[in-house]
Amino acid sequence: MAPEFRTEETPPYGEVEQVSPLVRRVVANNPSRFTYHGSGTFIIGPATGGDVAIIDPGPADDDHVAALLRAVEGQRVTHLLITHTHPDHSPAAAAVKEATGAVTHGFGPHPAEAIRAHDERVRRAIEAGDEPESEDGEGSGDRDFVPDVVTTDGDVITGVGFTFEALHTPGHISNHLCFALREEATLFTGDHVMGWSTSVVPAPDGDLNDYLENLERLLDRPETTYRPTHGPAITDPIPYVTALIEHRRMRERQIVDSLADGPRSITSIVEELYADIDPKLHKAAGASVYAHLLALSRSGRVESLAAGDESDWKADWSLA
Ligand SMILES: [Zn+2]
Incomplete structure (x- = not known):
């Protein structure tokens, strides 16, 4: 709901x-x-x-x-x-x-x-x-x-x-x-x-x-x-x-699922999950996906492939 x-x-x-x-x-x-x-x-x-x-x-x-x-x-x-x-x-x-x-x-x-x-x-x-x-x-x-x-x-x-x-x-x-x-x-x-x-x-x-x-x-x-x-x-x-x-739990599940086929960037995840919203809002959506990925990485479920710089939005993320 x-x-x-x-x-x-x-x-x-x-x-x-x-x-x-x-x-x-x-x-x-x-x-x-x-x-x-x-x-x-x-x-x-x-x-x-x-x-x-x-x-x-x-x-x-x-x-x-x-x-x-x-x-x-x-x-x-x-x-x-x-x-x-x-x-x-x-x-x-x-x-x-x-x-x-x-x-x-x-x-x-x-x-x-x-x-x-x-x-x-x-x-x-x-x-x-x-x-x-x-x-x-x-x-x-x-x-x-x-x-x-x-x-x-x-x-x-x-x-x-x-x-x-x-x-x-x-x-x-x-x-x-x-x-x-x-x-x-x-x-x-x-x-x-x-x-x-x-x-x-x-x-x-x-x-x-x-x-x-x-x-x-x-x-x-x-x-x-x-x-x-x-x-x-x-x-x-x-x-x-x-x-x-x-x-939020639903969004989290979608993000985890989107990484099932291999590492992806925040931009690519946003393009899939927020396909139906105004592209002007994609930056805000990216901030939300980043917040989810960071939370998932803090609980050991995903990892950033950007060698320690998790704030690098261009980096790929993968399941841990
Ligand atoms: Zn405030």
């Missing part, structure tokens, strides 16, 4: 939406092919007065920061929870922290392996005379963020009127956290589970084995509502997550 995606109308940028008794959302005006209508910043706590926490303050965008500060006027922001260090999630933490004195919680800074791979792709693109990827895409990162409180799996974060449990969910990026709000049986899933799209798993820091393992562990969790940073809430999370897992 293919995952059934959920859509929503473009939200009113910069305005506060009350999405549940304890949760408000303000969406930043940064729509893109990675962010859907934009980054949704969540404010958890009473609608007026009292203490609140903010999850994923969003991109470094003055209008968005001003909208957030307007939303929490007269309240004390005690916690800033960061799901991960992509440029559409964490950069506004600096300005919001400065304005409110809130303490930031995150797994850690942007991962060194992601920085190295990004710089290498930019270097290769420039060398080849191509346009290097943009600095606000999922391949780049917020290199300035350092959490005040290093937060890891199982940590409990308690405020006045709200309690979160942190889940370390590497896959999309190795420093990814989800936050479970106990009072509403709600999981803030960041980019780990999104309703509008599958998550990109940008190898080598992104890891499909981790990603699938961290989808599977959600199946045993009690949360009944997921609130991703992008797009609408998911109110029937278990069948949806099951479909996401099935979809």
